[in-house]
Amino acid sequence: MRFPNVFAKNSRSAALERERRLRLLSDADRDLVRLLNDPGFSRWLEQIKSIGGCARPVYLSGSTLTYDAASGEVVSSYSTATEPGERLAVRCRNRRASVCEPCSRLHAGDTFHLVRAGLSGGKSVPAAVRERPRLFVTLTAPSFGPVHRAVEGRRCRLRRDDPRCEHGRALSCGQLHSDGDSLTGMPLCADCYDYVGHVLWHAHAGLLWDRFTTAVRRHLASAAGIPRTQLASHVVVSFAKVAEFQKRAAVHFHAVVRLDGPNGPASPPPAWATAELLTEAVNHAAASGHVAAPDSPAYGTRRLAWGAQFDARPVHSFDSPDGLSDGAVAGYVAKYVSKGATYTGAGCDYRITSVDDIRAAVLTPHARALVGTSWRLGGLVELEHLRLRSWAHSLGYRGHILTKSRRYSTTYGALREERADHRRGDTKPSDSPDMVTEAAWRYVGSGYTPGAAQLAAGIAEDIAMSRELAREEMANEGWKYAE
Numbered sequence: 001m002r003f004p005n006v007f008a009k010n011s012r013s014a015a016l017e018r019e020r021r022l023r024l025l026s027d028a029d030r031d032l033v034r035l036l037n038d039p040g041f042s043r044w045l046e047q048i049k050s051i052g053g054c055a056r057p058v059y060l061s062g063s064t065l066t067y068d069a070a071s072g073e074v075v076s077s078y079s080t081a082t083e084p085g086e087r088l089a090v091r092c093r094n095r096r097a098s099v100c101e102p103c104s105r106l107h108a109g110d111t112f113h114l115v116r117a118g119l120s121g122g123k124s125v126p127a128a129v130r131e132r133p134r135l136f137v138t139l140t141a142p143s144f145g146p147v148h149r150a151v152e153g154r155r156c157r158l159r160r161d162d163p164r165c166e167h168g169r170a171l172s173c174g175q176l177h178s179d180g181d182s183l184t185g186m187p188l189c190a191d192c193y194d195y196v197g198h199v200l201w202h203a204h205a206g207l208l209w210d211r212f213t214t215a216v217r218r219h220l221a222s223a224a225g226i227p228r229t230q231l232a233s234h235v236v237v238s239f240a241k242v243a244e245f246q247k248r249a250a251v252h253f254h255a256v257v258r259l260d261g262p263n264g265p266a267s268p269p270p271a272w273a274t275a276e277l278l279t280e281a282v283n284h285a286a287a288s289g290h291v292a293a294p295d296s297p298a299y300g301t302r303r304l305a306w307g308a309q310f311d312a313r314p315v316h317s318f319d320s321p322d323g324l325s326d327g328a329v330a331g332y333v334a335k336y337v338s339k340g341a342t343y344t345g346a347g348c349d350y351r352i353t354s355v356d357d358i359r360a361a362v363l364t365p366h367a368r369a370l371v372g373t374s375w376r377l378g379g380l381v382e383l384e385h386l387r388l389r390s391w392a393h394s395l396g397y398r399g400h401i402l403t404k405s406r407r408y409s410t411t412y413g414a415l416r417e418e419r420a421d422h423r424r425g426d427t428k429p430s431d432s433p434d435m436v437t438e439a440a441w442r443y444v445g446s447g448y449t450p451g452a453a454q455l456a457a458g459i460a461e462d463i464a465m466s467r468e469l470a471r472e473e474m475a476n477e478g479w480k481y482a483e
Helices: 006-024 027-036 041-050 101-120 127-131 195-203 205-224 228-233 275-288 326-337 355-360 365-377 381-386 412-427 450-476
Strands: 058-068 074-079 088-090 134-139 236-245 251-260 290-296 300-305 310-316 402-404 435-446
Touching (some): 041 088, 041 450, 101 236, 101 251, 101 326, 101 402, 101 412, 101 450, 134 275, 195 205, 205 228, 205 236, 205 251, 205 290, 251 275, 251 326, 275 310, 290 381, 355 365
Antiparallel strands (some): 058 074, 236 251, 236 402
16 A cells, blocks of 8 residues: 655645745846855855955956975965855945945045045154144135025025026026035026036136146245245145035135145245145245136037135144034035035936937936936047047046145055054065965956845945944043044
Protein backbone atom coordinates (compact mmCIF):
# COMPACT_ATOMS: atom_id res chain seq x y z
CA MET A 1 0.00 0.00 0.00
CA ARG A 2 1.41 3.38 -1.03
CA PHE A 3 0.83 6.43 1.12
CA PRO A 4 0.58 9.91 -0.39
CA ASN A 5 3.66 12.12 0.07
CA VAL A 6 2.09 14.73 2.32
CA PHE A 7 5.36 16.55 2.90
CA ALA A 8 5.99 16.96 -0.83
CA LYS A 9 2.49 18.36 -1.34
CA ASN A 10 2.95 20.77 1.54
CA SER A 11 6.32 21.81 0.16
CA ARG A 12 4.86 22.48 -3.30
CA SER A 13 1.96 24.39 -1.76
CA ALA A 14 4.31 26.53 0.28
CA ALA A 15 6.42 27.29 -2.81
CA LEU A 16 3.33 28.22 -4.81
CA GLU A 17 2.13 30.43 -1.96
CA ARG A 18 5.51 32.19 -1.82
CA GLU A 19 5.41 32.80 -5.57
CA ARG A 20 1.87 34.15 -5.32
CA ARG A 21 2.86 36.55 -2.56
CA LEU A 22 5.94 37.68 -4.46
CA ARG A 23 3.80 38.50 -7.49
CA LEU A 24 1.69 40.78 -5.27
CA LEU A 25 4.77 42.75 -4.20
CA SER A 26 6.12 45.79 -6.03
CA ASP A 27 9.35 45.54 -8.00
CA ALA A 28 11.21 47.32 -5.19
CA ASP A 29 9.84 44.93 -2.54
CA ARG A 30 10.70 41.87 -4.63
CA ASP A 31 14.21 43.20 -5.12
CA LEU A 32 14.44 43.84 -1.38
CA VAL A 33 13.48 40.23 -0.63
CA ARG A 34 16.13 39.03 -3.11
CA LEU A 35 18.77 41.23 -1.52
CA LEU A 36 17.96 40.13 2.04
CA ASN A 37 18.27 36.47 1.03
CA ASP A 38 21.58 37.01 -0.74
CA PRO A 39 24.51 35.32 1.11
CA GLY A 40 26.64 38.47 0.64
CA PHE A 41 24.01 40.83 2.07
CA SER A 42 25.82 41.53 5.36
CA ARG A 43 29.04 42.52 3.56
CA TRP A 44 27.08 44.64 1.06
CA LEU A 45 25.45 46.40 4.00
CA GLU A 46 28.89 47.12 5.49
CA GLN A 47 29.98 48.70 2.21
CA ILE A 48 26.95 50.98 2.01
CA LYS A 49 27.36 52.03 5.65
CA SER A 50 31.02 52.82 5.02
CA ILE A 51 30.05 55.26 2.24
CA GLY A 52 27.35 56.86 4.37
CA GLY A 53 24.41 55.64 2.31
CA CYS A 54 25.64 57.44 -0.83
CA ALA A 55 22.69 57.88 -3.19
CA ARG A 56 24.64 57.13 -6.40
CA PRO A 57 27.64 54.91 -5.56
CA VAL A 58 30.27 53.97 -8.10
CA TYR A 59 31.39 50.34 -8.25
CA LEU A 60 35.01 49.38 -8.87
CA SER A 61 36.64 46.02 -9.42
CA GLY A 62 40.33 45.35 -8.91
CA SER A 63 43.08 44.89 -6.36
CA THR A 64 45.83 46.72 -4.47
CA LEU A 65 49.14 45.17 -3.34
CA THR A 66 51.76 46.86 -1.17
CA TYR A 67 55.11 45.16 -0.63
CA ASP A 68 58.69 45.85 0.42
CA ALA A 69 60.80 45.88 -2.75
CA ALA A 70 63.97 45.10 -0.81
CA SER A 71 62.73 41.99 0.99
CA GLY A 72 59.75 41.06 -1.15
CA GLU A 73 57.54 40.95 1.95
CA VAL A 74 53.89 41.71 1.30
CA VAL A 75 52.76 44.45 3.68
CA SER A 76 49.10 44.59 2.71
CA SER A 77 46.81 43.38 -0.04
CA TYR A 78 43.18 43.76 -1.02
CA SER A 79 41.05 42.36 -3.82
CA THR A 80 37.39 42.60 -4.69
CA ALA A 81 37.36 38.89 -5.57
CA THR A 82 35.74 38.12 -2.20
CA GLU A 83 33.29 41.04 -2.27
CA PRO A 84 29.60 40.68 -3.23
CA GLY A 85 29.46 40.76 -7.00
CA GLU A 86 33.28 41.04 -7.00
CA ARG A 87 33.03 44.82 -6.74
CA LEU A 88 33.53 47.58 -4.19
CA ALA A 89 31.17 50.54 -3.66
CA VAL A 90 32.76 53.99 -3.36
CA ARG A 91 31.21 57.43 -2.92
CA CYS A 92 29.99 59.41 -5.92
CA ARG A 93 31.43 62.59 -4.28
CA ASN A 94 28.76 64.80 -5.83
CA ARG A 95 28.64 68.16 -4.05
CA ARG A 96 24.97 68.85 -4.85
CA ALA A 97 22.49 68.05 -2.10
CA SER A 98 19.80 67.59 -4.77
CA VAL A 99 21.82 64.69 -6.23
CA CYS A 100 23.36 63.01 -3.18
CA GLU A 101 22.71 64.34 0.29
CA PRO A 102 25.35 62.19 2.11
CA CYS A 103 28.18 63.13 -0.26
CA SER A 104 27.15 66.79 -0.40
CA ARG A 105 27.33 66.94 3.38
CA LEU A 106 30.80 65.42 3.35
CA HIS A 107 31.87 67.94 0.69
CA ALA A 108 30.40 70.78 2.73
CA GLY A 109 32.36 69.58 5.77
CA ASP A 110 35.59 69.54 3.75
CA THR A 111 34.80 73.04 2.49
CA PHE A 112 34.23 74.25 6.06
CA HIS A 113 37.67 73.00 7.13
CA LEU A 114 39.33 74.31 3.97
CA VAL A 115 37.94 77.82 4.43
CA ARG A 116 38.40 77.95 8.20
CA ALA A 117 42.03 76.78 7.90
CA GLY A 118 42.69 79.86 5.77
CA LEU A 119 41.12 82.07 8.44
CA SER A 120 42.25 80.60 11.74
CA GLY A 121 45.07 78.20 10.87
CA GLY A 122 45.42 74.43 10.95
CA LYS A 123 45.78 71.87 8.14
CA SER A 124 49.39 73.04 7.51
CA VAL A 125 48.37 76.73 7.71
CA PRO A 126 49.96 78.71 10.62
CA ALA A 127 47.63 80.12 13.25
CA ALA A 128 49.17 83.56 12.62
CA VAL A 129 46.72 84.07 9.73
CA ARG A 130 44.20 85.13 12.40
CA GLU A 131 46.12 88.40 12.69
CA ARG A 132 46.08 89.21 8.97
CA PRO A 133 43.74 91.70 7.23
CA ARG A 134 40.74 89.62 6.08
CA LEU A 135 37.44 90.49 4.43
CA PHE A 136 34.28 88.60 3.53
CA VAL A 137 33.16 90.08 0.20
CA THR A 138 29.86 89.62 -1.65
CA LEU A 139 29.66 90.44 -5.37
CA THR A 140 26.34 90.25 -7.19
CA ALA A 141 25.02 90.33 -10.73
CA PRO A 142 23.37 93.54 -11.99
CA SER A 143 19.63 93.85 -12.49
CA PHE A 144 18.24 92.37 -15.68
CA GLY A 145 14.68 93.46 -14.93
CA PRO A 146 12.37 93.82 -11.90
CA VAL A 147 11.56 90.56 -10.10
CA HIS A 148 9.37 89.61 -7.16
CA ARG A 149 11.28 89.98 -3.90
CA ALA A 150 10.96 88.41 -0.46
CA VAL A 151 11.90 90.97 2.19
CA GLU A 152 10.85 90.18 5.75
CA GLY A 153 8.16 92.54 6.94
CA ARG A 154 7.96 94.41 3.63
CA ARG A 155 5.66 94.13 0.67
CA CYS A 156 7.05 93.33 -2.77
CA ARG A 157 7.53 96.46 -4.90
CA LEU A 158 4.58 98.33 -3.43
CA ARG A 159 3.90 101.43 -5.60
CA ARG A 160 0.75 103.51 -5.32
CA ASP A 161 0.89 104.92 -8.85
CA ASP A 162 0.43 101.42 -10.38
CA PRO A 163 3.00 101.81 -13.19
CA ARG A 164 2.80 99.59 -16.27
CA CYS A 165 5.50 98.35 -18.61
CA GLU A 166 5.29 98.70 -22.38
CA HIS A 167 3.54 95.31 -22.49
CA GLY A 168 0.79 96.52 -20.16
CA ARG A 169 1.89 94.49 -17.13
CA ALA A 170 1.97 95.98 -13.64
CA LEU A 171 5.40 96.87 -12.23
CA SER A 172 3.97 96.88 -8.73
CA CYS A 173 3.12 93.83 -6.62
CA GLY A 174 2.29 94.69 -3.01
CA GLN A 175 2.24 91.07 -1.78
CA LEU A 176 4.24 89.62 1.12
CA HIS A 177 6.46 86.89 -0.36
CA SER A 178 8.40 84.26 1.55
CA ASP A 179 11.58 82.51 0.38
CA GLY A 180 9.51 79.46 -0.47
CA ASP A 181 6.98 81.41 -2.51
CA SER A 182 7.01 80.28 -6.14
CA LEU A 183 6.78 83.92 -7.26
CA THR A 184 9.98 84.97 -5.47
CA GLY A 185 12.66 85.73 -8.05
CA MET A 186 10.27 85.60 -11.01
CA PRO A 187 10.19 88.62 -13.39
CA LEU A 188 7.26 90.99 -13.12
CA CYS A 189 7.24 91.00 -16.93
CA ALA A 190 9.04 88.19 -18.73
CA ASP A 191 8.89 90.11 -22.03
CA CYS A 192 10.79 93.04 -20.52
CA TYR A 193 13.39 90.86 -18.78
CA ASP A 194 16.88 90.94 -20.32
CA TYR A 195 17.44 87.20 -20.72
CA VAL A 196 20.27 87.74 -23.21
CA GLY A 197 22.13 90.01 -20.79
CA HIS A 198 21.56 87.52 -17.95
CA VAL A 199 23.09 84.62 -19.88
CA LEU A 200 25.98 86.71 -21.25
CA TRP A 201 26.78 87.92 -17.74
CA HIS A 202 26.90 84.32 -16.50
CA ALA A 203 29.17 83.36 -19.39
CA HIS A 204 31.61 86.15 -18.49
CA ALA A 205 31.36 85.96 -14.69
CA GLY A 206 34.66 84.07 -14.45
CA LEU A 207 36.44 86.73 -16.48
CA LEU A 208 34.83 89.44 -14.35
CA TRP A 209 36.19 87.74 -11.23
CA ASP A 210 39.67 87.59 -12.79
CA ARG A 211 39.46 91.33 -13.56
CA PHE A 212 38.35 91.93 -9.96
CA THR A 213 41.34 90.15 -8.41
CA THR A 214 43.72 91.91 -10.81
CA ALA A 215 42.21 95.30 -9.93
CA VAL A 216 42.60 94.60 -6.19
CA ARG A 217 46.30 93.87 -6.64
CA ARG A 218 46.81 96.93 -8.85
CA HIS A 219 45.16 99.22 -6.31
CA LEU A 220 47.33 97.84 -3.49
CA ALA A 221 50.48 98.31 -5.57
CA SER A 222 49.47 101.85 -6.52
CA ALA A 223 48.71 102.76 -2.90
CA ALA A 224 52.10 101.44 -1.81
CA GLY A 225 53.93 103.18 -4.65
CA ILE A 226 55.45 100.01 -6.07
CA PRO A 227 55.18 98.49 -9.56
CA ARG A 228 52.41 95.94 -10.03
CA THR A 229 54.95 93.34 -11.14
CA GLN A 230 56.79 93.65 -7.80
CA LEU A 231 53.73 93.44 -5.54
CA ALA A 232 54.30 89.73 -4.81
CA SER A 233 57.67 90.63 -3.29
CA HIS A 234 55.86 92.65 -0.63
CA VAL A 235 52.36 91.25 -0.19
CA VAL A 236 50.36 88.24 -1.38
CA VAL A 237 46.59 88.49 -1.90
CA SER A 238 44.79 85.17 -1.31
CA PHE A 239 41.17 84.37 -2.17
CA ALA A 240 38.63 81.65 -1.53
CA LYS A 241 35.45 82.15 -3.58
CA VAL A 242 32.12 80.32 -3.73
CA ALA A 243 29.34 80.88 -6.29
CA GLU A 244 25.65 80.76 -5.33
CA PHE A 245 22.48 80.98 -7.41
CA GLN A 246 20.04 83.57 -6.12
CA LYS A 247 16.26 83.19 -6.29
CA ARG A 248 16.24 85.24 -9.51
CA ALA A 249 18.53 82.54 -11.03
CA ALA A 250 21.55 84.86 -11.12
CA VAL A 251 24.92 83.83 -9.73
CA HIS A 252 26.62 85.90 -7.08
CA PHE A 253 29.97 85.37 -5.37
CA HIS A 254 31.00 85.22 -1.73
CA ALA A 255 34.74 85.49 -1.19
CA VAL A 256 37.26 85.53 1.62
CA VAL A 257 40.16 87.90 0.86
CA ARG A 258 43.34 87.80 2.96
CA LEU A 259 46.65 89.68 2.88
CA ASP A 260 49.94 87.88 3.65
CA GLY A 261 53.62 88.63 3.37
CA PRO A 262 55.80 87.58 0.42
CA ASN A 263 56.06 84.01 1.75
CA GLY A 264 52.32 83.55 1.95
CA PRO A 265 50.70 82.41 5.23
CA ALA A 266 54.12 81.94 6.82
CA SER A 267 54.93 85.68 6.76
CA PRO A 268 53.02 88.79 7.88
CA PRO A 269 52.18 91.57 5.39
CA PRO A 270 54.00 94.92 5.57
CA ALA A 271 52.63 97.60 7.91
CA TRP A 272 51.05 99.57 5.06
CA ALA A 273 48.88 96.57 4.02
CA THR A 274 46.01 97.24 6.41
CA ALA A 275 42.41 96.04 6.51
CA GLU A 276 41.29 99.59 5.64
CA LEU A 277 43.46 99.62 2.51
CA LEU A 278 42.16 96.17 1.53
CA THR A 279 38.57 97.39 1.93
CA GLU A 280 39.34 100.38 -0.26
CA ALA A 281 40.92 98.11 -2.90
CA VAL A 282 37.98 95.69 -3.14
CA ASN A 283 35.49 98.56 -3.27
CA HIS A 284 37.43 100.16 -6.12
CA ALA A 285 37.76 96.83 -7.98
CA ALA A 286 34.05 96.08 -7.68
CA ALA A 287 33.04 99.53 -8.94
CA SER A 288 35.47 99.68 -11.87
CA GLY A 289 35.53 96.11 -13.18
CA HIS A 290 33.76 95.36 -16.46
CA VAL A 291 33.92 93.06 -19.49
CA ALA A 292 32.78 93.71 -23.08
CA ALA A 293 30.81 90.83 -24.60
CA PRO A 294 31.54 90.02 -28.27
CA ASP A 295 29.54 92.23 -30.62
CA SER A 296 26.72 90.45 -32.41
CA PRO A 297 23.89 91.46 -34.75
CA ALA A 298 21.61 89.39 -32.49
CA TYR A 299 22.00 91.61 -29.41
CA GLY A 300 24.36 94.46 -30.28
CA THR A 301 27.09 95.62 -27.89
CA ARG A 302 27.04 94.65 -24.22
CA ARG A 303 29.13 96.01 -21.32
CA LEU A 304 29.00 93.59 -18.38
CA ALA A 305 29.79 94.71 -14.83
CA TRP A 306 29.06 93.86 -11.20
CA GLY A 307 25.74 94.72 -9.61
CA ALA A 308 25.14 97.63 -7.27
CA GLN A 309 24.65 95.32 -4.28
CA PHE A 310 28.18 94.97 -2.89
CA ASP A 311 29.29 94.16 0.61
CA ALA A 312 32.70 93.86 2.27
CA ARG A 313 32.87 93.04 5.98
CA PRO A 314 35.96 92.42 8.13
CA VAL A 315 36.51 88.93 9.50
CA HIS A 316 37.48 88.58 13.15
CA SER A 317 38.72 85.66 15.19
CA PHE A 318 35.60 85.93 17.33
CA ASP A 319 32.14 87.47 17.00
CA SER A 320 32.17 91.25 16.67
CA PRO A 321 29.44 93.87 16.04
CA ASP A 322 31.29 95.19 12.98
CA GLY A 323 32.35 91.92 11.41
CA LEU A 324 32.02 88.16 11.14
CA SER A 325 33.86 85.38 12.95
CA ASP A 326 36.06 82.74 11.34
CA GLY A 327 33.60 79.94 12.06
CA ALA A 328 30.59 81.88 10.79
CA VAL A 329 32.26 82.67 7.46
CA ALA A 330 33.40 79.06 7.00
CA GLY A 331 29.86 77.91 7.80
CA TYR A 332 28.35 80.28 5.23
CA VAL A 333 30.67 79.10 2.46
CA ALA A 334 30.12 75.42 3.34
CA LYS A 335 26.36 75.95 3.15
CA TYR A 336 26.54 77.62 -0.25
CA VAL A 337 28.83 75.02 -1.83
CA SER A 338 26.31 72.17 -1.57
CA LYS A 339 23.61 74.13 -3.41
CA GLY A 340 23.18 73.50 -7.11
CA ALA A 341 21.15 75.45 -9.62
CA THR A 342 18.15 73.26 -8.77
CA TYR A 343 18.13 74.58 -5.20
CA THR A 344 16.40 77.74 -6.38
CA GLY A 345 14.71 76.11 -9.36
CA ALA A 346 17.30 77.74 -11.60
CA GLY A 347 18.62 75.09 -13.95
CA CYS A 348 19.08 71.35 -13.65
CA ASP A 349 21.76 68.88 -12.57
CA TYR A 350 22.29 67.27 -15.97
CA ARG A 351 23.50 68.53 -19.32
CA ILE A 352 21.03 69.67 -21.97
CA THR A 353 21.65 67.99 -25.31
CA SER A 354 18.64 69.06 -27.37
CA VAL A 355 15.61 71.34 -27.48
CA ASP A 356 13.51 68.35 -26.40
CA ASP A 357 15.55 68.18 -23.18
CA ILE A 358 14.62 71.80 -22.46
CA ARG A 359 10.92 71.04 -22.96
CA ALA A 360 11.10 67.93 -20.75
CA ALA A 361 13.12 69.48 -17.89
CA VAL A 362 11.28 70.31 -14.68
CA LEU A 363 11.92 74.05 -14.57
CA THR A 364 10.17 77.27 -13.70
CA PRO A 365 9.13 79.38 -16.73
CA HIS A 366 11.89 81.85 -15.82
CA ALA A 367 14.59 79.16 -15.70
CA ARG A 368 13.29 77.53 -18.88
CA ALA A 369 13.58 80.88 -20.68
CA LEU A 370 17.18 81.23 -19.47
CA VAL A 371 18.07 77.69 -20.55
CA GLY A 372 16.44 78.33 -23.93
CA THR A 373 18.33 81.61 -24.31
CA SER A 374 21.61 79.83 -23.52
CA TRP A 375 20.83 77.25 -26.17
CA ARG A 376 19.89 79.88 -28.76
CA LEU A 377 22.95 82.06 -28.10
CA GLY A 378 25.14 78.98 -28.16
CA GLY A 379 24.29 78.58 -31.83
CA LEU A 380 25.86 81.96 -32.74
CA VAL A 381 29.29 81.72 -34.36
CA GLU A 382 30.63 84.75 -32.46
CA LEU A 383 29.79 83.06 -29.13
CA GLU A 384 31.00 79.58 -30.00
CA HIS A 385 34.02 79.91 -27.65
CA LEU A 386 31.68 80.38 -24.66
CA ARG A 387 30.23 76.84 -25.11
CA LEU A 388 26.81 78.06 -24.01
CA ARG A 389 24.99 74.93 -25.17
CA SER A 390 27.27 72.72 -23.09
CA TRP A 391 26.46 74.86 -20.05
CA ALA A 392 22.81 75.60 -20.77
CA HIS A 393 21.81 73.47 -17.75
CA SER A 394 23.57 76.00 -15.48
CA LEU A 395 22.22 79.00 -17.42
CA GLY A 396 25.52 79.73 -19.16
CA TYR A 397 27.63 79.80 -15.99
CA ARG A 398 30.58 77.45 -16.45
CA GLY A 399 32.79 78.31 -13.48
CA HIS A 400 33.62 76.07 -10.55
CA ILE A 401 31.45 76.50 -7.48
CA LEU A 402 34.47 76.98 -5.22
CA THR A 403 37.89 78.24 -6.25
CA LYS A 404 40.81 79.45 -4.17
CA SER A 405 44.31 80.84 -4.45
CA ARG A 406 47.06 78.24 -4.27
CA ARG A 407 48.43 79.60 -0.99
CA TYR A 408 45.11 80.33 0.71
CA SER A 409 44.98 77.01 2.61
CA THR A 410 44.92 73.26 2.17
CA THR A 411 43.23 71.35 -0.69
CA TYR A 412 40.30 68.96 -0.99
CA GLY A 413 42.75 66.22 -1.96
CA ALA A 414 44.78 66.71 1.21
CA LEU A 415 41.63 66.62 3.36
CA ARG A 416 40.46 63.38 1.72
CA GLU A 417 43.88 61.81 2.19
CA GLU A 418 43.89 62.83 5.84
CA ARG A 419 40.45 61.24 6.30
CA ALA A 420 41.60 58.06 4.55
CA ASP A 421 44.69 57.89 6.78
CA HIS A 422 42.50 58.27 9.86
CA ARG A 423 40.31 55.38 8.74
CA ARG A 424 43.28 53.17 7.95
CA GLY A 425 44.80 53.84 11.37
CA ASP A 426 47.93 51.76 12.00
CA THR A 427 47.47 49.84 8.76
CA LYS A 428 48.78 52.73 6.64
CA PRO A 429 51.85 51.57 4.68
CA SER A 430 55.20 53.05 5.66
CA ASP A 431 56.58 56.02 3.70
CA SER A 432 59.80 54.10 3.13
CA PRO A 433 61.11 54.43 -0.46
CA ASP A 434 61.31 50.63 -0.59
CA MET A 435 57.55 50.36 -0.26
CA VAL A 436 55.87 49.76 -3.60
CA THR A 437 52.10 49.81 -4.19
CA GLU A 438 50.62 48.22 -7.28
CA ALA A 439 46.95 48.87 -8.03
CA ALA A 440 44.66 47.87 -10.87
CA TRP A 441 41.08 49.10 -10.81
CA ARG A 442 38.30 49.47 -13.35
CA TYR A 443 34.80 50.91 -13.36
CA VAL A 444 32.05 48.27 -13.41
CA GLY A 445 28.84 50.17 -12.71
CA SER A 446 26.96 52.68 -10.58
CA GLY A 447 23.66 53.23 -8.77
CA TYR A 448 21.27 50.86 -7.02
CA THR A 449 18.56 48.38 -7.77
CA PRO A 450 15.12 49.50 -6.45
CA GLY A 451 15.35 47.50 -3.21
CA ALA A 452 18.96 48.49 -2.55
CA ALA A 453 18.03 52.16 -3.00
CA GLN A 454 15.45 51.86 -0.20
CA LEU A 455 18.00 50.34 2.17
CA ALA A 456 20.65 52.93 1.31
CA ALA A 457 18.17 55.77 1.88
CA GLY A 458 17.37 54.31 5.30
CA ILE A 459 21.07 54.10 6.18
CA ALA A 460 21.62 57.72 5.11
CA GLU A 461 18.61 58.84 7.16
CA ASP A 462 19.86 57.00 10.27
CA ILE A 463 23.31 58.56 9.93
CA ALA A 464 21.81 62.04 9.46
CA MET A 465 19.60 61.58 12.54
CA SER A 466 22.55 60.42 14.64
CA ARG A 467 24.57 63.41 13.48
CA GLU A 468 21.73 65.78 14.32
CA LEU A 469 21.42 64.34 17.83
CA ALA A 470 25.18 64.64 18.31
CA ARG A 471 25.12 68.26 17.11
CA GLU A 472 22.33 69.12 19.53
CA GLU A 473 24.29 67.52 22.36
CA MET A 474 27.40 69.49 21.43
CA ALA A 475 25.38 72.71 21.26
CA ASN A 476 23.99 72.01 24.74
CA GLU A 477 27.54 71.61 26.02
CA GLY A 478 28.55 74.98 24.60
CA TRP A 479 30.06 74.06 21.21
CA LYS A 480 29.08 76.98 18.99
CA TYR A 481 30.00 75.55 15.58
CA ALA A 482 28.91 71.96 15.93
CA GLU A 483 29.07 71.38 12.17
